[in-house]
Amino acid sequence: MRYAEAARALEEARAQPGNERDTLLEILEMQGVVAGMLQQPAKARAAFQALLVLEPDHRLTGDYAPRVVTPFFEAKAWVNDQDAALRLEVVPGSREARALAVQVTKDLLGLGRTVRFHLRDGAGWTRQEQPLAEGSASVVMKGERAEWWVQLLDERQAVLTSLGSAAAPLVAQVPGALVPPPVAGKTPAARVAPGSPLRTVAVVCLGLAAGAGAAGGYLGWQSSQARARVTGAAVDESGLTVGLSQREAFALDARARSQGGWANVLFGVAGAAAIAGGTLWVLGAPVTVSVSPGGVAVGGALP
Structure with missing residues (x-):
């Protein structure tokens, strides 16, 4: 019941660099709960909004008083009305640049800062981090085929969302001829x-x-x-x-x-x-x- 101390501990946990996504979601939920119990509805609503843009179907894990439930459902209504769920999508790279590119198409709270690319080579997985520029980031594809996955990070390097994984990577391949040219003098039957x-x-x-x-x-x-x-x-x-x-x-x-x-x-x-x-x-x-x-x-x- 020592909510003021809990709030300070959560701020310190949130400030730690490199939180994984599950840890981040847990911190945001507890920050909203603690702020609600301290009768700080605006702060609770802000924490719940950040939580729900990352996981729109999230449900509170406890049975809480109206001072917590009310800002939670207000945040949920805002996310639904604004269609505010954060979205990260693959952008088709150009053939010439051989780019592996992603774009943040929805980030109303401006949480995303950096994209961490994971690329597989002969020695295993390597990482490259690129800052978002106008909502997108890319790295150069080496070779004719690439296995890769990405994580979107916030200003503290916490993982907001990801596309693919080490177990189920994305695959990119340089486009080639899809249909062989017709043989001269022969017309396919109708x-x-x-x-x-x-x-x-x-x-x-x-x-x-x-x-x-x-x-x-x-x-x-x-x-x-x-x-x-x-x-x-x-x-x-x-x-x-x-x-x-x-x-x-x-x-x-x-x-x-x-x-x-x-x-x-x-x-x-x-x-x-x-x-x-x-x-x-x-x-x-x-x-x-x-x-x-x-x-x-x-x-x-x-x-």
């Missing part, structure tokens, strides 16, 4: 695509798209309602949530995340089915598909 069966499949796909879209919309609405009950719960004069218990808040948050996840899946199914249905409908008439020196040729007429 293939005739069937017609009417595609229209039947197209109708099924479009019906699936409509059903999935409607179900996704309903689940999305249910998710929004559950989240609104958490963020809109009544508070007392000191700013503490009194309209919901912690158990109810966690249950509503879990329901909102589950329904939101399923809504996204159904929207994805609806989009894919609509594209497939539209494409199959257009291609419902017989067409010919053949390979020519200039590429792939498609011929025919729509019914």
Whole structure:
């Protein structure tokens, strides 16, 4: 219960260079909890925001009072509303530069500072660190093929996130010819695509798209309602949530995340089915598909 001492100890732990990601997440959660118990909601909210941009699905590991739960759910709502989850992505390198490049595409809190590249050579793994410049960093690829992985670090060299690992590295290879050139004097035979069966499949796909879209919309609405009950719960004069218990808040948050996840899946199914249905409908008439020196040729007429 000595929260002031705990806060100082956590500051010292956070200041240590080179914290691993799991350690960093644990420190940030405890900083938010301690600040909440000390009735420092702004500081608690800031710690929870940093925690949740790194791990949006994180849940508190204990059963805490409203002074802790309230800033946690406020931070979660901010991350969801701003789509603020930190993102690190691979950028295709140029053939000439042979670059292995990554880019931070989402870092609203400005946590990322350095990228640590791990490259495998004949002697094992070697490391190179490059500062972020306009959100990206790169190293030069040696040879025709490279195995590599990366870690995004903050100003204290703590690991924020990573792409790949030593056990499952990324693989880069210099692009080469994908299709052999055609043999002179020979024309590949044309293939005739069937017609009417595609229209039947197209109708099924479009019906699936409509059903999935409607179900996704309903689940999305249910998710929004559950989240609104958490963020809109009544508070007392000191700013503490009194309209919901912690158990109810966690249950509503879990329901909102589950329904939101399923809504996204159904929207994805609806989009894919609509594209497939539209494409199959257009291609419902017989067409010919053949390979020519200039590429792939498609011929025919729509019914």
